[in-house]
Every structure is written in C-alpha cells, then in structure tokens.
Amino acid sequence: xxxxxxxxxxxxxxxxxxTGCNAVLPTDPVPQAGLSVDVQPAPDVQHFLEAPSPGASxxxxxxxxxxxxxxxxxxxxxxxxxxxxxxxxxxxxxRSVLVLDGTPQYQxxxxxxxxxxxxxxxxxxxxxxTERTGETTQTFSLARVDGEWRIDEFPxxxxxxxxxxxxxxxxxxxxxxxxxxHLSHFVPETRWLARGEGLTTAVARTQLAPVPTHLEGAVRxxxxxxxxxxxxxxxxDTVSQVATVNLQGQGLGEDRQRVLDLRAQLGHALLGLxxxxxxxxxxxxxxxxxxxxxxxxxxxxxxxxxxxxETDRALLRVGEVFALVDPTFYNxxxxxxxxxxxxxxxxxxxxxTGVAATADLEEFAAVSVDRSRLWRWRSGSEHVNEGxxxxxxxxxxxxxxxxxxxxxxxxxxSPRVWVVEGEQVNAVARPIEVDWLQDEQRxxxxxxxxxxxxxLLVLADREGESRHRLLVAGIVRxxxxxxxxxxxxxxxxxxxxxxxxxRWATTSDIVVSGRRIQDQRLVPFRVPIGGWLDxxxxxxxxxxxxxxxTGAGFTPVVRTEDxxxxxxEGSRGWFGARNGDELIIPGT
Numbered sequence: 001x002x003x004x005x006x007x008x009x010x011x012x013x014x015x016x017x018x019t020g021c022n023a024v025l026p027t028d029p030v031p032q033a034g035l036s037v038d039v040q041p042a043p044d045v046q047h048f049l050e051a052p053s054p055g056a057s058x059x060x061x062x063x064x065x066x067x068x069x070x071x072x073x074x075x076x077x078x079x080x081x082x083x084x085x086x087x088x089x090x091x092x093x094x095r096s097v098l099v100l101d102g103t104p105q106y107q108x109x110x111x112x113x114x115x116x117x118x119x120x121x122x123x124x125x126x127x128x129x130t131e132r133t134g135e136t137t138q139t140f141s142l143a144r145v146d147g148e149w150r151i152d153e154f155p156x157x158x159x160x161x162x163x164x165x166x167x168x169x170x171x172x173x174x175x176x177x178x179x180x181x182h183l184s185h186f187v188p189e190t191r192w193l194a195r196g197e198g199l200t201t202a203v204a205r206t207q208l209a210p211v212p213t214h215l216e217g218a219v220r221x222x223x224x225x226x227x228x229x230x231x232x233x234x235x236x237d238t239v240s241q242v243a244t245v246n247l248q249g250q251g252l253g254e255d256r257q258r259v260l261d262l263r264a265q266l267g268h269a270l271l272g273l274x275x276x277x278x279x280x281x282x283x284x285x286x287x288x289x290x291x292x293x294x295x296x297x298x299x300x301x302x303x304x305x306x307x308x309x310e311t312d313r314a315l316l317r318v319g320e321v322f323a324l325v326d327p328t329f330y331n332x333x334x335x336x337x338x339x340x341x342x343x344x345x346x347x348x349x350x351x352x353t354g355v356a357a358t359a360d361l362e363e364f365a366a367v368s369v370d371r372s373r374l375w376r377w378r379s380g381s382e383h384v385n386e387g388x389x390x391x392x393x394x395x396x397x398x399x400x401x402x403x404x405x406x407x408x409x410x411x412x413x414s415p416r417v418w419v420v421e422g423e424q425v426n427a428v429a430r431p432i433e434v435d436w437l438q439d440e441q442r443x444x445x446x447x448x449x450x451x452x453x454x455x456l457l458v459l460a461d462r463e464g465e466s467r468h469r470l471l472v473a474g475i476v477r478x479x480x481x482x483x484x485x486x487x488x489x490x491x492x493x494x495x496x497x498x499x500x501x502x503r504w505a506t507t508s509d510i511v512v513s514g515r516r517i518q519d520q521r522l523v524p525f526r527v528p529i530g531g532w533l534d535x536x537x538x539x540x541x542x543x544x545x546x547x548x549x550t551g552a553g554f555t556p557v558v559r560t561e562d563x564x565x566x567x568x569e570g571s572r573g574w575f576g577a578r579n580g581d582e583l584i585i586p587g588t
Contacts, residue, residue: 049078052150058142059108061149062115065140066104069093070166073194084143084150094194096159097123098136099167111142111149117161121532123171125159127191127206129530131495133517167192172199173531175508176207176269178219179261179304182481183399185451186268186304187219188508190530200234200243200276203269214490218453218474222261226250230284234270241277242295243270246285253283256290263289264304267296307451307507309549313339315584316565317355320347327548327557327585330567332577346377354394358401359587363423365395365403374405376425383425389416391442397587398448400481405429406446406457414439417446417455419483433485434473444468445502447588448475450549455486456510458499468499470512472529493527502527503588505547505554511536513545513558524558537572546583557583 049068052061065082072079072093080088104117116137123129138155162170171192178187189212193202208223227249236243245266252258263281270279278295281288289296296302313335314327322345324335343361352366352375363378371392374385392407402421409416415437418429437443442465445458457471471489478484496514500522505511510527524536524545536545541560548555558566558574565583566574 049074051078051081052148054148056149057108058111058113058149059106061142061151062108062113062140063106065151066115066161069160069162070170072160072170082151084145084152087150087152087154091154092125093160094123094127095125096157097167097171097192098159098161099123099129100161100163102163104161113140113142114138115140120164123192126209126212127193128212129173129190129192129532130491131493131533133495170195174199174203174269175272176203177265177304178211178215178221179264180451180453181220182477183452184304185307185453186264187215187451187453188306189215190508190528192530198233199273200236200270201229201232203273204229204234204245204266207265207269212490213488214472215453215474216487217476217485218487220261222258222263222265224249224258227252227258227262230282236276241275242280243276243278244280244282245270246282247288248283253288259288259290260303263296264302267300267302268304271296271298308551309450309506309587310551311359311549311586314548314586315345315355315357315361315582316578316580317348317582317584318580320349322346322348322584325583327583328550328555330569330575330577332557332565332567332583344380346382348375353582355582355584356395356397356403356588357584357586358397361586363397363403365397365405367392367394367405371407374429376403376420378423378425381425385426385429388418388429393443393446396447398452398475399450399587400452402483404446404448404455406443408442412439415441415443417443417486421482432483435485436488445499447502447504449504449507450587451507456502456504457489458502467497468514469494470496470499470502470510470514470527492529493525493533495533496525498522500542501544503545503547505556506549509547509554511545511547511554511556513542524556526556535572537574539566539574546585548585559583 049071052064061082065079068079098119099121101118101120104115107114116135119132119134119136121129121131140151141153142149143152172195174191174193175188176191180187191206208228211221230246230248234243234245267279270276278297280295312328314325315322316325324340325332326335346364351369353369355366357364366375372390374388376383389407389409392405396404402419404419406417416431417434418431420427420429440462442460442463443457444460447456453475455473455475459469459471470492472492473489474487475483476485476487495516497517498515500513502510502512508529512525512527513522514525515522522542523538524542526534526536536556539558542558543561544559546557555568563579565577565580567577569575
C-alpha cells in the first residue's frame with residue numbers, strides 16, 4: 001500500500017507527457033474488446049503524425065509526407081494532406097513500397113525537391129518482398145494550393161517509402177496457401193500485408209488473387225477472376241472470434257471442388273492469425289460450406305496438410321564407406337550398430353560425389369567428380385549412366401520418389417533438366433521442358449522442395465560466370481502427377497552475388513553458402529522465401545551448408561574446406577563436430 005503514491009505519480013507524469021504530445025489520447029478507431037492486436041481494424045500510430053504546418057517550404061512538405069507514409073491506411077490519413085486534391089485521390093500507396101535504410105537526404109530547388117535514399121527492399125502490389133541494395137534518387141514536384149505548397153506529382157511508380165521500424169508498424173509478414181493436388185499438401189507463400197484495413201481482409205483478398213507466375217501449373221487454387229469479396233471487409237466477431245468471409249462469384253455454389261479448395265485455403269490462412277478461432281464462408285448471405293458444415297475451426301479436416309519433416313539419422317561418408325549418424329546430436333555421433341545392421345548401404349569409390357538418398361535409404365544416387373556420369377544404386381543393384389550430359393548437378397529426390405539432375409545436353413550444349421522415374425536403376429533420364437532457359441546459361445544447383453512442387457536453381461548466365469542467381473520455379477505436372485516442365489522462375493535473395501551451395505531447409509526456407517557484394521568470403525545464410533536474408537553466423541573456410549529437419553523447422557550444419565562438419569553452438573556459433581567427405585540428409 002505504501003507504493004501507491006509513487007505509482008500514481010508515475011502514471012500522472014506519463015499522462016502529462018502524452019498530453020504534451022497530443023491533446024487527445026488515441027481512441028479512434030475504438031479497440032474492440034476480445035480481439036487480438038493482430039486483427040484490430042487499424043493501428044493508432046496515425047495520431048502521432050504531424051499535419052502540414054502553415055507556410056511550410058517545399059522541402060518541409062516532402063519531408064513531412066515521407067515521415068507520414070506509415071499512416072497511409074489510417075482513417076484521417078495525414079499523408080494525403082501533403083498532396084494536391086487530384087494527386088491525393090489518385091495515390092495507391094501499396095502499389096510499390098520501398099523499404100529504406102536510414103534517413104533520406106532532401107535537396108530543394110524551386111517547386112521541386114530531390115530525395116536520395118538507401119534502399120533495402122521493395123514490396124510489390126501483391127505483397128511480395130524482394131531484398132535489394134543501392135540508392136534511389138527521386139524528384140517530387142509541388143504546386144501551391146490556397147497559397148500553401150503541396151506535392152503535385154510523384155516520382156514514377158511511387159507508392160510508399162518506409163523505414164524498417166515503420167514497415168513493422170504498417171505491414172505484417174503473413175502466409176497464404178496454395179494446394180498440391182497430387183500429395184494433398186499446402187504450399188505456403190509469404191506476403192507482407194497492410195495492417196490498416198484489417199489483416200483478415202488483407203489475407204482474404206490476397207488469397208483470392210491469381211496464382212503467382214512462378215507457381216503456374218504447379219499448384220491449384222479455388223480462386224478465379226470471378227470470385228471476390230462481396231463486401232469490403234472480413235469482420236471478426238468480438239465474442240466468438242469467428243471471421244466471416246462473404247463471397248460472390250458466378251456458379252461458385254455449384255462447384256463443390258472449388259468450394260472445398262477455398263475452404264482449405266481461406267480456413268488455413270485465416271486460422272493462422274492470432275485472434276481468429278473459426279472461419280465462416282458465405283455466398284449470398286448463406287453458408288457456402290457443403291453438407292451443412294458450420295464454421296471451420298482448428299479441429300476441421302481441411303483435406304490438406306502442411307509438410308513437416310524430421311529425421312534422427314543421416315549418413316556420414318568417409319572415403320568409400322557410409323556410417324549412420326545422429327544429425328541432431330552436437331558431435332554427429334554414430335548410431336548404435338543395431339541400427340546399421342538392419343540397413344544395407346552401398347560402398348562408393350572416390351571418383352563419385354554429390355550423394356543423395358531417399359528418405360527410406362532404399363536408393364542412392366551420385367555424379368562423377370568430373371560431373372559427366374550419373375550413378376544409381378537400389379537394393380544391391382547399381383547402374384551408371386555414361387551419356388546423360390556434362391556439368392551435372394548433385395542429384396535430388398522428390399517426395400514422389402523421382403530423382404532429378406540438371407546439366408548440359410551433349411547434343412547441343414544447352415542447359416537441360418532431367419527426371420528419372422521408377423525403381424529400375426537403369427531407368428531412362430527423361431528431359432523436361434524449361435523454355436525460359438537460354439543456351440549460354442549453366443545450372444550449378446538443382447534441388448526439389450520437400451513438398452515436390454518447386455525447384456531451387458542456382459544459375460550462372462554464362463560458362464565460367466562467377467556471379468550467380470538463386471531462383472525458385474514451380475514444377476508443372478500432368479493430371480497423373482508426372483513432371484512436364486518448370487514454370488517461369490522467381491528470383492530469391494538477389495543481393496547474393498555468389499552462391500557456393502543452396503538447399504531446401506523447409507517448404508519456405510533455403511540455406512545457402514554465399515556472398516554479398518560487401519562480403520570478403522562465403523557466409524552461411526537462411527533465405528526465407530519472401531523475407532529478409534538472415535546470416536547464420538560466420539565460419540572461416542565455409543564451403544557448404546546443410547539443413548537437418550526438426551519438424552517445425554531445421555538445424556543448420558556447415559562444412560569447411562578442411563573437411564570438418566560443424567554443428568550449431570548457441571544462436572550464431574559453431575562446434576567442430578567431426579570430419580568426413582559428405583553428410584547426406586535422407587530424402588533430399
């Protein structure tokens with residue numbers, strides 16, 4: 001009880017400070033009781049943004065506008081007060097978002113203001129974040145309105161300029177989902193969506209958009225151009241926390257498969273938000289779900305599942321011999337001999353490298369050290385494909401049981417991707433169509449995602465080219481699930497200029513040993529597809545990074561040029577575990 005006066009004094013001081021900043025505490029929009037912060041209708045940061053001051057100069061107007069960009073979705077929208085009425089009505093803030101590093105520099109000259117800023121990334125109109133580096137210099141034109149300067153013309157394609165802290169206030173990293181019809185998996189896509197209009201609304205609108213180009217033909221969606229929200233919001237009941245999605249679309253109610261797909265996609269995406277415990281789909285005010293089903297909740301069977309992988313065994317290759325080890329243990333200790341006796345393992349000569357194995361360790365593949373031959377082993381039988389091509393990548397297995405490899409076709413010296421189907425070790429390597437590859441390009445890495453829907457490629461534009469591009473492309477399959485081609489790719493982590501190795505860690509993360517322009521040597525990175533590059537902790541002599549799946553995520557293991565494997569120690573350190581030639585994670 002004796003502490004109460006001190007507490008009251010502290011509260012009074014805080015109230016006086018807030019009053020000095022703003023005469024009215026932020027209460028609009030009114031927070032809705034029972035709702036998570038994630039799904040409140042709008043953040044109240046806008047109440048601390050300053051409107052244009054009378055007599056402000058052109059430079060001050062542009063400075064004020066850029067500072068107020070963070071409140072673009074607020075009800076009072078201070079940012080539009082810095083614009084002429086015509087420009088304010090035309091402005092589409094989310095058309096393009098530049099994420100800035102540091103404070104922009106302003107230079108005024110008459111009715112124009114030139115702004116120079118360092119750019120870290122860009123978010124396009126669909127919410128896709130692409131990391132980038134460099135400066136941008138843009139010019140804003142101003143005109144007088146009732147005697148006051150206002151911005152009259154934007155730079156080309158201008159949407160928003162936000163600092164990293166402001167990005168976190170105005171946008172949220174979230175997930176939407178497409179469907180793999182062959183293995184019944186969800187295929188995640190990361191989007192950065194504006195918080196202001198209500199996150200449930202933003203997620204639903206994004207989920208109803210067309211499939212992105214890099215996934216065309218690889219995934220399915222219940223959305224179509226004629227299906228959209230019937231009203232401008234997806235409300236969440238404050239008591240039941242049920243999100244209601246009102247849809248409209250010709251023939252939607254009669255197409256059971258589309259309804260089931262939308263049920264799975266919208267249900268999974270919206271239930272992933274804090275503060276949503278159930279989802280209702282409605283068409284024309286009536287329940288859209290089949291068989292009179294009520295709201296979708298966490299116990300609902302959606303017909304699709306997230307891909308989760310974990311393993312408690314890996315193979316350490318030393319010379320010609322493979323040993324079963326525990327990749328989850330800090331020193332990569334050998335598994336008990338009783339585990340090894342139940343599994344038949346091949347011996348492999350020193351002239352082979354890039355070993356891959358199926359998840360059940362029934363099949364192995366490798367390429368020759370000169371990367372001109374492909375070796376395949378299954379249940380004691382082996383076969384060498386001598387004529388497949390040159391410059392072969394390490395093999396990769398997909399969850400369908402198919403083995404993939406890329407390289408250069410000998411017949412016309414152009415890049416090629418092959419898939420080997422079936423359990424016969426001498427099965428033919430079948431080329432698939434990749435019409436966007438150019439003859440002079442070279443594929444350095446090719447690996448299939450854990451869900452089998454996408455391929456990861458490291459591409460050099462020319463033979464001997466040291467600059468690499470990291471790409472993700474959907475695997476197009478026919479109605480039977482057989483691969484037929486690759487969709488046009490999406491660039492990932494374009495700030496990397498050199499990539500020594502790249503592997504899938506999860507369905508949405510890649511691990512890379514690579515180098516940015518500012519790096520003096522290779523660095524291990526986690527590359528979230530649609531997120532920010534994440535350095536895992538420098539390790540001198542790095543040559544490779546692997547990912548040990550742990551169910552919900554992964555644990556990295558790195559290899560150095562002295563042949564030593566290092567396991568994670570702490571958050572960014574490494575422990576020198578043991579030496580070996582290769583560490584093989586089954587099923588990759």
